[in-house]
Amino acid sequence: MNDQGEIARDVEGWLARHERKQLLRFVTVGSVDDGKSTLIGRLLHDANGVYDDQLASVKKASARGAIHDGAGGGEAEGDEIDFSLFTDGLKAEREQGITIDVAYRYFTTPGRKYILADTPGHVQYTRNMATGASTADVALILLDARLGVLPQSRRHAYIAALLGIPNLLVCVNKMDLVRFDAEVFARLRDEFGAFARRLGFHDVSTLPVSARRGDNVVTRSLKTPWYDGPTLLEYLERVPVGTAVDLAPMRFPVQLVLRPHLDYRGFAGQVASGALRPGDRVRVLPSRRETTVRSIDTWEGELAVAHAPISVTVRLADEVDVSRGDMLVHCDAEPRAVERAVADLVWMSERPLDLRRSYLVKHTTRVVPARIERVLGRTDLETLETLEAEGMALNDIGRVVVSCARPLFLDAYTANRVTGAFVMIDALTNDTVAAGMFRDDAVPAAEGSARRAMSLVGAAERRRRLGHAGAALWVADTGEASRALAAGLERALFDAGAVASLVEGDAGATALVAARLVAAGVVAVCLVAGADDATADTVRLDVGEDAFIRVEDADGAIATLRARGLLG
Amino acid sequence: MEIDRSRWTHLKALEAESIHIIREVAAEFANPVMLYSIGKDSAVMLRLALKAFHPAPLPFPLLHIDTTWKFRAMIEFRDRFTKELGLDLRVHTNRDGLAQGINPFEHGSSKYTTVMKTHALLQALGGGGYDAAFGGARRDEEKSRAKERVYSFRDGHGQWDPKSQRPELWNLYNGRVRKGESIRAFPLSNWTELDVWQYIYLEGIPIVPLYFAAVRPVVEREGSLIMVDDERMPLRPGEVPAMRSVRFRTLGCYPLSGAVPSTATTLPEIIQEMLLARSSERQGRLIDHDEEASMELKKREGYF
Numbered sequence: 001m002n003d004q005g006e007i008a009r010d011v012e013g014w015l016a017r018h019e020r021k022q023l024l025r026f027v028t029v030g031s032v033d034d035g036k037s038t039l040i041g042r043l044l045h046d047a048n049g050v051y052d053d054q055l056a057s058v059k060k061a062s063a064r065g066a067i068h069d070g071a072g073g074g075e076a077e078g079d080e081i082d083f084s085l086f087t088d089g090l091k092a093e094r095e096q097g098i099t100i101d102v103a104y105r106y107f108t109t110p111g112r113k114y115i116l117a118d119t120p121g122h123v124q125y126t127r128n129m130a131t132g133a134s135t136a137d138v139a140l141i142l143l144d145a146r147l148g149v150l151p152q153s154r155r156h157a158y159i160a161a162l163l164g165i166p167n168l169l170v171c172v173n174k175m176d177l178v179r180f181d182a183e184v185f186a187r188l189r190d191e192f193g194a195f196a197r198r199l200g201f202h203d204v205s206t207l208p209v210s211a212r213r214g215d216n217v218v219t220r221s222l223k224t225p226w227y228d229g230p231t232l233l234e235y236l237e238r239v240p241v242g243t244a245v246d247l248a249p250m251r252f253p254v255q256l257v258l259r260p261h262l263d264y265r266g267f268a269g270q271v272a273s274g275a276l277r278p279g280d281r282v283r284v285l286p287s288r289r290e291t292t293v294r295s296i297d298t299w300e301g302e303l304a305v306a307h308a309p310i311s312v313t314v315r316l317a318d319e320v321d322v323s324r325g326d327m328l329v330h331c332d333a334e335p336r337a338v339e340r341a342v343a344d345l346v347w348m349s350e351r352p353l354d355l356r357r358s359y360l361v362k363h364t365t366r367v368v369p370a371r372i373e374r375v376l377g378r379t380d381l382e383t384l385e386t387l388e389a390e391g392m393a394l395n396d397i398g399r400v401v402v403s404c405a406r407p408l409f410l411d412a413y414t415a416n417r418v419t420g421a422f423v424m425i426d427a428l429t430n431d432t433v434a435a436g437m438f439r440d441d442a443v444p445a446a447e448g449s450a451r452r453a454m455s456l457v458g459a460a461e462r463r464r465r466l467g468h469a470g471a472a473l474w475v476a477d478t479g480e481a482s483r484a485l486a487a488g489l490e491r492a493l494f495d496a497g498a499v500a501s502l503v504e505g506d507a508g509a510t511a512l513v514a515a516r517l518v519a520a521g522v523v524a525v526c527l528v529a530g531a532d533d534a535t536a537d538t539v540r541l542d543v544g545e546d547a548f549i550r551v552e553d554a555d556g557a558i559a560t561l562r563a564r565g566l567l568g
Numbered sequence: 569m570e571i572d573r574s575r576w577t578h579l580k581a582l583e584a585e586s587i588h589i590i591r592e593v594a595a596e597f598a599n600p601v602m603l604y605s606i607g608k609d610s611a612v613m614l615r616l617a618l619k620a621f622h623p624a625p626l627p628f629p630l631l632h633i634d635t636t637w638k639f640r641a642m643i644e645f646r647d648r649f650t651k652e653l654g655l656d657l658r659v660h661t662n663r664d665g666l667a668q669g670i671n672p673f674e675h676g677s678s679k680y681t682t683v684m685k686t687h688a689l690l691q692a693l694g695g696g697g698y699d700a701a702f703g704g705a706r707r708d709e710e711k712s713r714a715k716e717r718v719y720s721f722r723d724g725h726g727q728w729d730p731k732s733q734r735p736e737l738w739n740l741y742n743g744r745v746r747k748g749e750s751i752r753a754f755p756l757s758n759w760t761e762l763d764v765w766q767y768i769y770l771e772g773i774p775i776v777p778l779y780f781a782a783v784r785p786v787v788e789r790e791g792s793l794i795m796v797d798d799e800r801m802p803l804r805p806g807e808v809p810a811m812r813s814v815r816f817r818t819l820g821c822y823p824l825s826g827a828v829p830s831t832a833t834t835l836p837e838i839i840q841e842m843l844l845a846r847s848s849e850r851q852g853r854l855i856d857h858d859e860e861a862s863m864e865l866k867k868r869e870g871y872f
Contacts, residue, residue, distance in 0.1 A: 004843075004844060007840055007843045007844055008840070008844060011836045011837070011839060011840035011843075012836050014843075015766065015769065015836060015839060018762075018766065019577060019579070019766065019770065020577055021577060021578045022576070022577070022578060023577075023578040023581040023582070101715050101733075102715065103714040103715045104707045104714055104715075104757070104758070105708075105714065106707070106708045106758070106760045108760070108762065112578070113578040113760075113763070115758055127735050128735075130735075130737065131735045131736060131737050134737040134738045135738060135739075242576070255588070255591040255592060255595055256591055256594060256595040258621060258623070258624040259624070260623050260624035260625065264623060264624075266623075268591055268620070268621070269591075270584060270587070270588045270739075297622070297623070298619070298622070299618065299619040299622040307576065309581065309584050309585070310580070310584050311583070311584040311587035311588050311591070311619075311620070313622070324595055348735050360744075362740050362742065363740075365592075365595070417738070418738065418739075421737070421738045421740065422740065423735075423737055423738075423740045423742065425742055425744060427744070430742070430744040430745065430746065431734060431742075432734045432735050432736075432737075432742045435735070435737045
């Protein structure tokens with residue numbers, strides 16, 4: 001915003017230019033000592049993203065010397081401003097002198113608005129880095145010119161690549177402390193560049209800076225005449241954004257159905273990738289019905305084309321059944337519809353992964369119960385080698401087989417960062433426990449398990465055939481009496497003409513079987529050992545609120561089925 | 569493949585993201601509500617919500633926490649604007665606080681805010697049984713906001729624990745709560761003050777006239793210009809309201825909202841002033857000056 005003169009003279013002209021700005025998201029990763037907070041503070045300050053009263057409060061804190069002897073990256077001496085204080089937000093963190101979470105910063109130039117996710121880089125904060133990296137176009141990593149490439153530098157680049165960030169920017173910092181030596185810079189650039197390029201970035205760039213003194217941050221340094229590349233800000237202004245999302249096939253996950261009156265039925269959502277036009281032939285997943293886009297509606301009127309990531313409402317030419325969690329795709333470019341897939345997983349919870357338990361997977365607008373069937377390997381974050389592993393704990397990165405109770409419509413994460421991504425939620429604590437990225441790898445065969453193929457038979461058709469709807473009757477296995485109750489209930493249902501089936505086992509396994517039986521139109525009587533509310537919740541969510549019944553006694557359960565119209 | 573990136577501006581990207589967030593909350597929660605503070609950020613949030621469900625009506629009500637000390641012009645605007653759009657507006661005041669006569673002059677901004685804003689908000693959210701509440705807060709407003717999630721988890725007492733916030737990746741928000749717990753959802757998280765003003769300008773969104781300069785009666789107290797909005801304002805000995813051309817960068821309770829001297833009567837002039845003034849908008853908001861980490865403390869207690 002170094003254009004005060006223009007703002008004073010012609011603010012409308014300035015506004016007109018700023019209307020055409022692009023949005024760039026980038027993430028900075030670094031550890032306590034590499035000067036990351038100082039670099040960001042310097043960038044915000046020199047690009048005028050810091051207001052005068054914030055500056056005053058930082059000057060006050062700098063003078064007080066509150067954290068200078070801590071590990072807060074505070075490098076200021078004497079009267080200098082401690083730029084790191086602009087970005088160290090919360091009180092607890094200021095006391096500890098470290099940044100412990102993701103903080104978002106904003107600044108703008110005439111060309112671009114920037115969203116910066118500032119994340120800590122210690123091993124134990126892998127989850128925070130993954131969070132900040134998930135939507136970034138650029139990852140900025142700092143190397144200390146004196147210390148060179150550290151294991152953590154490689155780790156950060158690895159995670160940035162894993163999260164699909166296309167551009168890596170390596171800032172060799174503290175160049176003032178190596179007397180702006182061109183040799184030092186060249187050595188680090190070549191060494192780290194060779195490593196990073198193997199990770200699959202679209203582009204890797206390296207530049208020499210001194211965050212503390214401002215060299216090559218916003219202003220070109222006179223001390224690096226041997227360097228002819230861009231400054232940090234120049235790089236950010238020029239790096240291309242958003243091409244992958246344009247070129248990927250069209251995906252439209254439905255968020256909700258808008259039905260203001262009988263003559264209007266629109267499907268609201270955000271175009272995840274590609275472009276959608278009126279007249280396009282589309283397929284609705286999972287029903288696989290084909291239809292045509294009638295119109296693309298917005299508050300401003302109908303659109304001739306909707307490019308990702310616009311939020312719109314789509315109307316279809318035919319009366320097809322569409323609800324939240326469904327996806328519209330072009331007929332000639334469908335995603336994979338699978339229940340089992342290989343994925344990379346970042347474990348984010350204090351509680352380790354439990355292979356026996358059922359979790360919830362949230363993928364686009366779809367939530368399904370799922371289990372991790374197997375851990376295929378784990379990355380050693382020091383050496384970046386793949387190790388054999390049986391489980392995963394906080395901040396682990398591993399490769400797993402995910403098994404879902406219902407199919408997901410997915411692309412490999414490397415091809416599509418929206419339809420390739422998912423989070424895992426613990427239905428007991430409601431915590432987000434993992435972030436996942438689907439891969440194209442062939443899925444190893446599961447031992448002794450069957451798969452349900454994509455079905456062309458609808459729930460209503462099954463119901464007409466069987467004379468009742470599928471339902472899950474949940475009986476906690478608390479001993480002899482509960483087992484008798486479950487067995488009696490199955491008998492009573494059979495006698496009443498229903499297709500019923502008794503399932504017995506631990507919570508996670510029962511949940512998956514029950515979900516499949518209910519989908520097939522069967523009344524599943526689930527006798528569950530160690531039944532927890534979380535698993536019950538996952539089943540309820542999967543089969544629907546109406547089709548889920550907690551059983552107190554057999555007669556009551558059958559009465560509830562009849563009352564809800566599930567059993568004739 | 570035709571790709572026209574030039575039309576895809578930062579405001580379009582922000583708008584698309586915000587609409588996505590608003591729709592997710594509407595789809596995943598049983599009983600959401602939108603906090604409506606009558607200010608410029610609320611005006612933008614409301615416009616985005618109208619866009620999100622167009623042509624259907626808003627699927628949730630608006631909630632205004634009325635401390636009874638808001639500017640009169642705000643209340644007039646609120647009532648006229650929500651009526652014109654046919655919106656379901658709920659207004660809540662902390663009756664206990666009112667009965668105790670809690671006011672910003674005698675009880676200080678800190679206690680007053682806790683009782684008439686924070687407690688009132690918790691009463692209204694609890695009373696309405698809302699499991700999600702939209703707020704118009706932005707991450708650029710203040711340092712402790714910079715780490716706020718889009719879905720900010722609050723415990724059964726409406727309180728925020730900065731150390732136990734859920735990781736938030738991509739646009740996959742985790743809205744699962746137990747009974748009594750709730751989520752505060754911030755669809756404007758990634759907007760800045762400049763973005764908000766630009767959007768209001770481009771979209772022609774109506775805002776309260778107090779944002780524009782006019783000659784108003786003010787007194788100067790502790791370096792802030794306070795508008796004498798009604799007869800309840802006790803004047804100190806020798807204090808005489810002066811008629812000055814002023815406007816407000818943020819709106820709230822009039823005794824706590826500092827005016828800035830200004831002649832800006834159009835949106836471009838306001839934006840110009842903001843860009844040239846170079847002091848962040850919270851400077852005019854007196855409650856933040858109490859202590860350096862004041863906002864963080866308020867949020868831990870349940871403030872937005």
